[in-house]
Amino acid sequence: MTPQRPTMNDVARTAGVSLKTVSRVVNGETTVAPDLAAKVRAAVESLDYRPHLGASMLRRNDRRTRTIGVLLDDVSHPFSAALHRAVEDQARARGIHVLTGSLDQDPVREQALATAFAERQTDGLILAPTGGDLAHLRAHTGMPVVFVDRLPAGVIGDSVVSTNVSGAAGAIRHLVAQGHRRIGYLGGRRLLSTAEERHRGYRRALGSHPGPAVHDLHDPTAAERAAIAMLRAPDPPTALFTTQSMVTIGAVRALRRLGRERSVALIGFDDFPLADLLDPPVTVVAQDPSRMGRTAAAALFERIDGYAGPPREIRIPTTLIPRGSGELPAIPLAN
């Protein structure tokens, strides 16, 4: 009843040759007489035959599915999306396909998807770790994993991350150079290496005079609330440093709401689209998600190709892009 896909056997029957000869033609082997090959190709054409990659890969000697998995926080977040795209481009250049998944910082989903991809025999995995236990990855023998954006918690494996400490410290020094002494910190989940490292850079640059800090912010709404509270508190900061773009956007909204966008300086970690069109334009420490994706893909392909050296920690440099919000001078305290 249901129209079945034609198999090599069907092709062989209509071409009047043996199954194996069809296999040879399909795989481009040269040991087939031209007239037979032509008959086979005609049969393939007329039946709309497509090889069954699963069956082929089951039997082949090199057990490769030519598929990798990419597990990121949220494929609709600009940073993840740019990274994903870069990985995809590298993969396409090698004829490799990409399975994706968004983790939403959920370790349970992380483990479930990593295991599912392993069962599907993906050749490798690029993972932005959630901070959960990664021991389960050790089990998937032979599936190389490259970590991106965040360092893995205690698991060996290549990782590709931004220069978080120096990038954050550079931002703070930039603010200090404009005369700021009291700089507020609005950061993400401390559990993650990114937040931790950016906070470290902040503290390092400020020495023994850190400003007010709020941690574990994630969405713009919470960040907006936190920024408003911080700016309304006694002895408010004259500048803000935010550690990721969603928090930066929340801070921009907060400054607007308070009418302080031209009096309180702001530098955000991670660039975002249209940051240059806001008023004032937002100074950022730009990451390079495309390069991170390219680099992670390159590292993964090396591992897939058999490279077995020790785990590498690759740092992708960040760039301070002064646009205006980070160049506002410190205003002497009114009181």
Place this chain on the structure above:
Amino acid sequence: MTPQRPTMNDVARTAGVSLKTVSRVVNGETTVAPDLAAKVRAAVESLDYRPHLGASMLRRNDRRTRTIGVLLDDVSHPFSAALHRAVEDQARARGIHVLTGSLDQDPVREQALATAFAERQTDGLILAPTGGDLAHLRAHTGMPVVFVDRLPAGVIGDSVVSTNVSGAAGAIRHLVAQGHRRIGYLGGRRLLSTAEERHRGYRRALGSHPGPAVHDLHDPTAAERAAIAMLRAPDPPTALFTTQSMVTIGAVRALRRLGRERSVALIGFDDFPLADLLDPPVTVVAQDPSRMGRTAAAALFERIDGYAGPPREIRIPTTLIPRGSGELPAIPLAN
């Protein structure tokens, strides 16, 4: 030398049972004595055995890979990314995985990836067609395809698209209500049904007095150039209508560059992040990419589950979001 993955046979050997019994335990069949099942589970544990999904699906009666393909313009574009994310969420709820690809409007890549996914036996495909020939899709017998964002060129299949004509017409009527009579059109590739339909809505609302129009714009840079040229030409429009977010952003830059952002009205088709934080905030005809993705996934799953009704064309409504740029009044011509 290389550590091989354990197979069911290995598990059977270490558990001291037959291969088939392992299969039964792994598949949760209840006809296994508790003590044997326990021994099998212990062996699975100790060997870190994972079933080989490819082999299993080869033999199984229901030939499902529990994988779908999603082919969009560019997974890093906010619209595609939001749609992708929505599809992924629906898929995850059904335990289905997602292969992705960015087409960059390239029909060659479209055909190559669609064919590759078919060879991988994906259970279905969600496709934003590039405008190229889609005849090759008819060949992949039994792989349902749902089109999103754009209507397919002459191929039967479900499609999920925005209410482009009425959305565009509504935007133009909104501008006309502010007194605008001369409204410039900056549009995307005419070949695509989206651009064609939005242009149709524009013409319908303007009747016999259309304004200047530029087509086939794609990136913000080209759009910026085109907008500048249009505004510098004789008898310039007092308002602009742009048909997609990249073009809208180019128009915003052009207006800024000319210092006309408060004197020339602007409505863009398709919302984009931070549109509300620009100055003036950008009025848009918002699409609902998440809903499009959800709807497309639902339609695809229905097809996968065997629904065989006639092709459906599902329209997702758009919403005019007045933010400021579209409410600027028409300024009487200076000369």
Place this chain on the structure above:
DNA sequence: AAATTGAAAGACAACGTTGTCTGGCAGTAG
């Protein structure tokens, strides 16, 4: 003309798993 070589095409097994069928064995009924 017989023997040797080589190329091409087919037969067969195997990849890791599941569907089907059969055999063994305990428990129950006659």
Place this chain on the structure above:
DNA sequence: CTACTGCCAGACAACGTTGTCTTTCAATTT
């Protein structure tokens, strides 16, 4: 004590393909 009924576990084939081995047959050499 025999015959039947279930139930559980294993044997075997099969999924669609490729690796390996064998066969066929024509062309070449002696």
